[in-house]
Amino acid sequence: MVELRLGKLGPFYPPARMKHFGFLSWLSISVSIHPQLALAQADPPLAPVVWTDVAFDRSARQVTPEFFGLHLYAGVTPADWPAVPFKTWRLHDAGTRWDELQPERDRWNFDHLDALVDLAEQQDVEVILVLGQTPAWASARPADESPYGISGLPAEPARIEDWTAYVRTIASRYRGRIHYYELWNEANFRWFYTGSIPNLLELAAAAYTTIEQVDPDAQVISPSVIAGDYPSLERSGADWLKEYFALGGDRYTDIVGAHFYLPRDLPPEWIVWQIHDLRQVMAASGQAHKPLWNTETGFGRVDTYPVEGDRAVGYVGRAHILQWAAGIDRFQWYSWRNFNFVGLRMTERDGSVTVAGEAFGAIQDWLLGSTLGLCQISSDRTRLCPMARANGDRGWIVWNPNRTVQVEVPAGLQANWGQRLAGESFPIAPAQRIEVGEIPVLIERRSSRVP
Incomplete structure (x- = not known):
């Protein structure tokens, strides 16, 4: 008994x-x-x-459709649009970096971004555009290496005027169509940013002021940080945000953005502690009232830490349940199709949906419109x-x-x-x-x- x-x-x-x-x-x-x-x-x-x-x-909230977001590969078309519902689309690794939009000072290429924004409107999803990754012609350090095999991208621009012109051109072209701009990707990871916090603060001030002038209804997400404290990072996400806010970055932030990646194949439950660390920084910096968005997270690593089968189904469901309960307002899953980084795949190479992709749709059926209460954990x-x-x-x-x-x-x-x-x-x-x-x-x- x-x-x-x-x-x-x-x-x-x-x-x-x-x-x-x-x-x-x-x-x-x-x-x-x-x-x-x-x-x-x-x-x-x-x-x-x-x-x-x-x-x-008092923390119980009704789950909204906007909570569910995805990253999509650059070549997505209406014919291969994801078979699962989602409401927010973060344009990263989507052919929309600064160097791809403005390869030369006097040459712009908007055909691809125009097509993606058109597609988003057709599918009734909201777009987050990530700003930054400096073209070589504008880079303060043209020799700095990037994960894309193109030098100069992680550095801040040498002239603030080039950055301001870039932001103004984007905000003007997509006024009323792109509602969210993220100031930079993973600013505490030198693979994506090699400048200082004061350098990025200058870019934030120029971008925030420009976007506010051009499109007052658009909102600005802070430079995203990788939460946690790993040897590969310049400093922990919490420490980076603490200094950024202390130097004045809070004035240029409508929404706080972070990426809750975990080492190896740790389960989603560990994200809760990372959220707690960032919430403490936000509270101490007078930012507790602002939304906290997870603008990018996937699980496992391709080849070395695959997450498959029942385990993948569990990760997808628990990641969404726990993050909503912990106060995350939007969660951008990385990625609908990705075969070179994360170990949890939502699709196969032939485009068929995996059990994890099916779970992404199923968890929405469970949660949408419902209110989650106080979670408990037993011994x-x-x-x-x-x-x-x-x-x-x-x-x-x-x-x-x-x-x-x-x-x-x-x-x-x-x-x-x-x-x-x-x-x-x-x-x-x-x-x-x-x-x-x-x-x-x-x-x-x-x-x-x-x-």
């Missing part, structure tokens, strides 16, 4: 570098298994989940996030990222239907036990007749 003993509620003390994160309710709960049956037990252990019918706090790391539908129905999303467990759905919740993300649906009987692992399971109390 399995005996559950509820312990005293108290703080959870996470491993080194992790901090207590306010939106989670940590539980101290113990499980004891009768010693005579311990060796014979074949079923997964019973998870010590504490179920609540209503667990919403065995099982997560439980309650949600409310607009029609009054209740749901509970549950998973365990570390192992397979059983959860017993209390009869008092009157749950009658369940579904595994991107998988099968099934009816739920009173006090039924359900096997749960890395793929989230949605358990619902539906007022309408279930299939």
Whole structure:
């Protein structure tokens, strides 16, 4: 027999570098298994989940379509537009860098960007245009190497007048059509930026002022940083933003942008701590009231850390659930088609959709229009996030990222239907036990007749 003993509620003390994160309710709960049956037990252990019918706090928000975003490859056309819905499209690695739009001081090439903006409008998605990557003719350091095999891109321009003219030309051409401009990509990573924070602050001031003059309705995203603290970075994303805001960058920021990449193949749960670090910097800098967007994240690494099958399905679902619960307003997944960087692929080379791509659509079916409540984590790391539908129905999303467990759905919740993300649906009987692992399971109390 399995005996559950509820312990005293108290703080959870996470491993080194992790901090207590306010939106989670940590539980101290113990499980004891009768010693005579311990060796014979074949079923997964019973998870010590504490179920609540209503667990919403002030941070609970209704999930919006704009939360779901993608990066698309440069040659995308209406014929091969993604088969899944999304609302925000970040133009990065899309043939829209500064050097590609203005290869020479007196020569512009807008054909490609015009076509992408037209396509975005046809598909009813909003565009984020990333500014920067300086053409060699304008670069302060034309010999600086870039990941694109083109020198000069990561440096700031030698003349601020060239930058201002570039920003003014873009903002004027796409006034009322491009609503969001990100000031630079991954400013704390020398592969993309080799200048100083004061250098970039000068660019931010010129760009913000220019865009405000030309298109007052457009919003400016701070230079994106890679969150976390890795040897490959000039400094951690939190430290970089702290100095940027202290020097005056807060005046040129409508939205804070960050990239929550993880080393190797760490799971999405680790992103929560990175978000917490940046939120602390924003609060200390008087920026807590501004939106925080994840403008780029993928998982794993091609060839070395692939993320496939059930694991990929779980990563897609959990990344979206956890980030919305942690206060991220928009999340731009990298990427719909990518075969040279990330290890979690949403499509195959022939264009067919993977199980991860199917999960991207399925998690939207679960979350859109719903309100996520206060998530909980039990002592065995099982997560439980309650949600409310607009029609009054209740749901509970549950998973365990570390192992397979059983959860017993209390009869008092009157749950009658369940579904595994991107998988099968099934009816739920009173006090039924359900096997749960890395793929989230949605358990619902539906007022309408279930299939």
